[in-house]
Amino acid sequence: MTDKFTLAGKEFSSRLIIGTGKYRSFDEMKAAHSASGAEMVTVAVNRVPLDRKTESFLDHLNPSMQILPNTAGCYDADHAIRTARLAREALETDWVKLEVIGDQVTLLPDNEQTLEAAKVLVKEGFIVLPYFTDDLIMAKKLLDVGCPAVMPLAAPIGSGMGVQNPSNLRIMREQLPDATIIVDAGVGVPSDAAIAMELGADAILMNTAIAEAGDAAQMATAMKLAVEAGRLAYISGRMPKRLYASASSPIAGAIK
Amino acid sequence: MNITVNGEIKELEKPISLDRLLELFSLPSQRIAVELNREVVRRKDWPVTIINDSDRIEVVHFVGGG
Numbered sequence: 001m002t003d004k005f006t007l008a009g010k011e012f013s014s015r016l017i018i019g020t021g022k023y024r025s026f027d028e029m030k031a032a033h034s035a036s037g038a039e040m041v042t043v044a045v046n047r048v049p050l051d052r053k054t055e056s057f058l059d060h061l062n063p064s065m066q067i068l069p070n071t072a073g074c075y076d077a078d079h080a081i082r083t084a085r086l087a088r089e090a091l092e093t094d095w096v097k098l099e100v101i102g103d104q105v106t107l108l109p110d111n112e113q114t115l116e117a118a119k120v121l122v123k124e125g126f127i128v129l130p131y132f133t134d135d136l137i138m139a140k141k142l143l144d145v146g147c148p149a150v151m152p153l154a155a156p157i158g159s160g161m162g163v164q165n166p167s168n169l170r171i172m173r174e175q176l177p178d179a180t181i182i183v184d185a186g187v188g189v190p191s192d193a194a195i196a197m198e199l200g201a202d203a204i205l206m207n208t209a210i211a212e213a214g215d216a217a218q219m220a221t222a223m224k225l226a227v228e229a230g231r232l233a234y235i236s237g238r239m240p241k242r243l244y245a246s247a248s249s250p251i252a253g254a255i256k
Numbered sequence: 257m258n259i260t261v262n263g264e265i266k267e268l269e270k271p272i273s274l275d276r277l278l279e280l281f282s283l284p285s286q287r288i289a290v291e292l293n294r295e296v297v298r299r300k301d302w303p304v305t306i307i308n309d310s311d312r313i314e315v316v317h318f319v320g321g322g
Binding site: 069 | 296
């Protein structure tokens with residue numbers, strides 16, 4: 001299939017981006033990563049513990065995978081900007097998943113602070129991939145300040161609730177036909193991923209749905225297939241929905 | 257003198273360079289980044305950056321995340 005996914009000038013074969021959090025073991029994470037076919041994985045920036053020797057988490061990642069640092073745990077633009085700068089210094093990458101959280105219970109994004117941080121980081125040359133509420137106007141603002149893609153949530157982080165507002169995604173796709181839309185957060189099962197892709201998302205970012213599955217590697221395979229299926233369905237063009245039936249077999253010519 | 261490293265107050269006898277400080281706390285030197293008083297210090301500047309009284313240092317690495 002020649003349907004490549006291009007993001008900030010870089011070509012990907014896979015439209016699935018996955019996280020590295022919550023896995024029960026490194027082996028399980030590696031198996032899931034491999035099964036998913038993903039070419040980009042997210043990591044979090046965190047204080048180095050002072051009281052013990054630490055091994056590098058990054059050593060457990062397949063070196064061929066692009067690393068996308070996130071600004072998880074940041075509650076205002078200033079912290080997110082500082083975290084992005086630290087990640088760039090440590091990893092020598094301009095790519096960042098911008099995440100500014102609004103509150104601890106819902107982990108819903110603070111869109112205002114996200115936009116502020118995006119403005120600053122884009123000016124500093126970052127490739128800013130912002131996580132935000134699935135809102136068309138916010139998407140436009142984020143694109144206007146120079147984000148190469150927008151990452152609306154499907155549902156709260158780690159909730160596994162699936163696409164809560166398909167109309168918002170559909171409107172975003174229709175109104176921003178040229179934008180790169182990556183659905184980030186909230187996918188629970190492969191059908192959720194397929195729905196998001198059928199609605200026209202260009203890619204999906206997920207973590208918990210795979211990491212918390214009983215068999216993470218098998219779920220990663222299922223997600224890979226779902227993303228592919230949803231994508232194929234979207235570019236194929238779905239049949240129209242009808243309130244009433246439309247016979248598949250000829251009515252005329254049936255025996256009487 | 258007292259400094260704050262990753263939120264913990266630490267005592268130092270006298271000002272030292274940032275790369276010495278990392279050694280002192282047995283911190284890894286690869287794939288980490290350091291902030292001094294909220295500004296990133298580039299790796300090449302570690303040896304010439306002096307840590308003084310009341311400085312606040314953040315040393316970060318990467319962990320699993322989504």
